[in-house]
Amino acid sequence: xxxxxxxxxxxxxxxxxxxxxxxxxxxxxxxxxxxxxxxxxxxxxxxxxxxxxxxxxxxxxxxxxxxxxxxxxxxxxxxxxxxxxxxxxxxxxxxxxxxxxxxxxxxxxxxxxxxxxxxxxxxxxxxxxxxxxxxxxxxxxxxxxxxxxxxxxxxxxxxxxxxxxxxxxxxxxxxxxxxxxxxxxxxxxxxxxxxxxxxxxxxxxxxxxxxxxxxxxxxxxxxxxxxxxxxxxxxxxxxxxxxxxxxxxxxxxxxxxxxxxxxxxxxxxxxxxxxxxxxxxxxxxxxxxxxxxxxxxxxxxxxxxxxxxxxxxxxxxxxxxxxxxxxxxxxxxxxxxxxxxxxxxxxxxxxxxxxxxxxxxxxxxxxxxxxxxxxxxxxxxxxxxxxxxxxxxxxxxxxxxxxxxxxxxxxxxxxxxxxxxxxxxxxxxxxxxxxxxxxxxxxxxxxxxxxxxxxxxxxxxxxxxxxxxxxxxxxxxxxxxxxxxxxxxxxxxxxxxxxxxxxxxxxxxxxxxxxxxxxxxxxxxxxxxxxxxxxxxxxxxxxxxxxxxxxxxxxxxxxxxxxxxxxxxxxxxxxxxxxxxxxxxxxxxxxxxxxxxxxxxxxxxxxxxxxxxxxxxxxxxxxxxxxxxxxxxxxxxxxxxxxxxxxxxxxxxxxxxxxxxxxxxxxxxxxxxxxxxxxxxxxxxxxxxxxxxxxxxxxxxxxxxxxxxxxxxxxxxxxxxxxxxxxxxxxxxxxxxxxxxxxxxxxxxxxxxxxxxxxxxxx
Numbered sequence: 001x002x003x004x005x006x007x008x009x010x011x012x013x014x015x016x017x018x019x020x021x022x023x024x025x026x027x028x029x030x031x032x033x034x035x036x037x038x039x040x041x042x043x044x045x046x047x048x049x050x051x052x053x054x055x056x057x058x059x060x061x062x063x064x065x066x067x068x069x070x071x072x073x074x075x076x077x078x079x080x081x082x083x084x085x086x087x088x089x090x091x092x093x094x095x096x097x098x099x100x101x102x103x104x105x106x107x108x109x110x111x112x113x114x115x116x117x118x119x120x121x122x123x124x125x126x127x128x129x130x131x132x133x134x135x136x137x138x139x140x141x142x143x144x145x146x147x148x149x150x151x152x153x154x155x156x157x158x159x160x161x162x163x164x165x166x167x168x169x170x171x172x173x174x175x176x177x178x179x180x181x182x183x184x185x186x187x188x189x190x191x192x193x194x195x196x197x198x199x200x201x202x203x204x205x206x207x208x209x210x211x212x213x214x215x216x217x218x219x220x221x222x223x224x225x226x227x228x229x230x231x232x233x234x235x236x237x238x239x240x241x242x243x244x245x246x247x248x249x250x251x252x253x254x255x256x257x258x259x260x261x262x263x264x265x266x267x268x269x270x271x272x273x274x275x276x277x278x279x280x281x282x283x284x285x286x287x288x289x290x291x292x293x294x295x296x297x298x299x300x301x302x303x304x305x306x307x308x309x310x311x312x313x314x315x316x317x318x319x320x321x322x323x324x325x326x327x328x329x330x331x332x333x334x335x336x337x338x339x340x341x342x343x344x345x346x347x348x349x350x351x352x353x354x355x356x357x358x359x360x361x362x363x364x365x366x367x368x369x370x371x372x373x374x375x376x377x378x379x380x381x382x383x384x385x386x387x388x389x390x391x392x393x394x395x396x397x398x399x400x401x402x403x404x405x406x407x408x409x410x411x412x413x414x415x416x417x418x419x420x421x422x423x424x425x426x427x428x429x430x431x432x433x434x435x436x437x438x439x440x441x442x443x444x445x446x447x448x449x450x451x452x453x454x455x456x457x458x459x460x461x462x463x464x465x466x467x468x469x470x471x472x473x474x475x476x477x478x479x480x481x482x483x484x485x486x487x488x489x490x491x492x493x494x495x496x497x498x499x500x501x502x503x504x505x506x507x508x509x510x511x512x513x514x515x516x517x518x519x520x521x522x523x524x525x526x527x528x529x530x531x532x533x534x535x536x537x538x539x540x541x542x543x544x545x546x547x548x549x550x551x552x553x554x555x556x557x558x559x560x561x562x563x564x565x566x567x568x569x570x571x572x573x574x575x576x577x578x579x580x581x582x583x584x585x586x587x588x589x590x591x592x593x594x595x596x597x598x599x600x601x602x603x604x605x606x607x608x609x610x611x612x613x614x615x616x617x618x619x620x621x622x623x624x625x626x627x628x629x630x631x632x633x634x635x636x637x638x639x640x641x642x643x644x645x646x647x648x649x650x651x652x653x654x655x656x657x658x659x660x661x662x663x664x665x666x667x668x669x670x671x672x673x674x675x676x677x678x679x680x681x682x683x684x685x686x687x688x689x690x691x692x693x694x695x696x697x698x699x700x701x702x703x704x705x706x707x708x709x710x711x712x713x714x715x716x717x718x719x720x721x722x723x724x725x726x727x728x729x730x731x732x733x734x735x736x737x738x739x740x741x742x743x744x745x746x747x748x749x750x751x752x753x754x755x756x757x758x759x760x761x762x763x
Contacts, residue, residue: 091121091701091718092668094661095629097572097621102191104168104211105397105413107472108462109514109528111137111194111208111563111578111615113631117215120184122670122699124720124756126237126244126267128179128187132210134674136615136631137194139650139733142748143317144280145240145267146310147180147331151733153194153207153582154611154637154649158318161534161557163204165211167304169340170201170419173364173389176318181308181336183263183286185233185246188213194615195580196530196561198510199474202417202456206532206559206584207611214288217250217259221294225253231714231762239722239754240281242267259290269315272749273728277315278324284310299345306338316748321737323745326374334366352398359394374740382430384446393419408465418455423538425449425488448485450538455479470516472528480535481505482552484542493595494544501552504541508533508556524567526578532559540588540603548601549593555605559584573620582611609646611637624663630656636681647686650732652677666706670699679732688742693729697722714762719755726753 100114127146142148155161197205219228230249248261286308314320314329340360397415429443460474514528533556565578587607613635632654637646657672678692734747
């Protein structure tokens with residue numbers, strides 16, 4: 001695999017060199033095109049007494065006017081705008097004093113953090129897990145070199161309470177492994193919405209969501225057909241002796257554009273201060289292709305294809321604890337196949353001025369290998385094949401920016417989305433070996449086929465009646481349907497329940513309201529309240545075993561979140577602080593029940609919890625070259641039924657950093673300290689205490705085309721030394737198995753000192 005990937009890298013590098021002359025001619029033609037065309041219609045605002053014909057309202061009693069200002073362009077449309085460079089890498093520029101803004105729909109008062117491409121380049125992460133670990137309100141639960149989950153405001157993504165989206169579309173199918181599927185080089189930015197998100201995004205967005213924005217075309221599609229841009233990167237990490245590479249190329253013309261790339265990662269067992277974390281190695285390869293067509297400058301169709309393959313081990317964490325020497329769990333392999341057709345358009349002379357939509361299909365396939373040596377003298381090896389699910393879905397959204405009126409400015413965002421999931425039952429086989437015997441259990445189906453479907457519609461309004469006040473209000477309504485087959489259920493009691501209710505449907509409404517008070521040009525006060533919910537998954541509704549009966553009558557988990565805070569907006573600095581109080585009901589728990597005289601277990605809606613916290617984020621461009629930035633979060637979560645702490649909660653966590661980047665100098669230097677407080681308020685039956693830590697790292701980026709020779713073009717080197725003092729520490733959110741003793745695998749230690757180097761060339 002490595003040899004073939006390196007061969008592809010060399011071939012693409014040769015093609016890049018050969019295409020340099022073509023690129024020069026294409027840039028000349030592109031520049032001429034830019035001088036003679038408007039890339040997108042200019043923004044203009046018409047007054048209320050415009051002579052343009054007005055649209056009658058439904059009653060005919062009056063006429064409504066609206067603004068014709070073009071709404072903010074979407075990610076897809078921005079990709080068609082010609083740029084002077086081929087990349088959005090701003091890692092050598094000062095960070096500035098403003099926090100990056102998200103592109104997906106959300107209430108104006110929502111707490112959001114955006115990790116942009118410049119930050120990703122500077123820190124040289126190995127995985128999406130590493131990108132997310134520095135976001136306020138997020139703690140990582142590591143399972144291996146690239147695998148794991150996140151805790152967002154107190155709840156794990158493994159438990160379907162903080163979904164993942166890709167380019168604005170739900171990415172559903174592998175909650176345990178979903179962070180494995182993307183190499184950092186493929187990502188343009190990551191948007192993390194914190195707090196109740198169900199009003200726009202429906203089920204599972206109880207504590208927020210993560211939206212991964214993949215890299216987009218950066219070229220004007222009009223003009224003659226030409227090879228426009230391309231590049232390659234190669235990186236090394238010392239902690240796991242890892243190597244990664246990414247190659248991409250882009251062409252455009254005649255209204256079309258195409259972008260293709262391939263990524264490869266391979267790393268061994270990562271080192272910790274206590275030694276190598278065995279079974280933490282990984283290898284992955286992924287390819288993507290985007291084909292876009294723009295019939296006009298304000299419309300775009302796009303076909304996206306993506307395929308990803310990986311093998312990796314779970315040294316600990318969810319599904320891996322207690323780790324070596326008791327268990328070895330590996331994905332061999334883990335794959336996803338993705339396809340999407342999307343559209344976006346802006347129409348300045350229509351009521352609905354912005355429209356976007358998509359239709360996607362994702363198929364997952366995983367083989368999970370487990371070797372269990374927990375029983376002395378016995379080795380049990382098993383392989384589970386989790387085929388599917390196949391998920392198809394889509395969305396359609398529109399934006400209406402209404403004309404200014406006596407009652408103020410109003411913008412309405414509305415949409416509909418849904419998915420259909422087909423999940424076949426898993427199969428497994430095993431071999432149990434002792435010194436004298438070997439017992440083989442043939443491959444059998446362990447769960448029935450099932451399906452789940454969802455359709456939801458939402459409306460989100462923003463109203464500015466006064467310059468000092470912005471109000472937002474939204475609502476959403478969802479319908480769910482879940483079905484299950486009966487085979488291979490063998491439990492008589494489980495069959496009795498399923499026969500009566502193997503096809504269930506339900507509905508769920510959600511809503512939110514928020515207000516922003518612009519007290520001064522510097523100070524904004526923020527407040528909101530929102531509801532959220534999570535509909536039970538197929539496996540929760542129809543879970544069965546010899547001692548477990550299903551419960552198809554489960555209700556959605558529900559949440560109610562209150563938020564308040566402030567934002568300071570200085571010319572060179574931004575500070576945002578948010579406090580929140582969340583209350584959750586109908587949480588699913590496993591309880592003992594008496595069923596026809598037998599003691600059984602069943603999932604029921606019996607849990608209640610509260611989560612409270614404060615999150616802060618700031619940036620200050622102190623001088624044109626010097627920037628101070630950071631974030632901090634405090635969190636406390638309680639099971640209110642038992643008045644005990646919820647497990648795996650990081651009480652205090654944050655990052656402080658500094659950047660020195662003289663504009664035009666060709667280099668950028670940075671340093672950061674990641675810190676956390678000790679976790680002593682614990683659920684003693686589910687976790688161990690963890691200590692506090694402060695882990696410093698340093699970063700440097702250099703533009704060789706500026707520092708050495710212009711002949712090197714856009715060539716950059718990114719260096720970092722992470723965990724400088726080789727500190728031994730554990731994330732408070734990492735899962736442990738309390739049935740086994742504490743060790744470097746239980747909970748799993750974070751990586752030790754790590755030197756990284758990455759060479760990036762763009763033409």
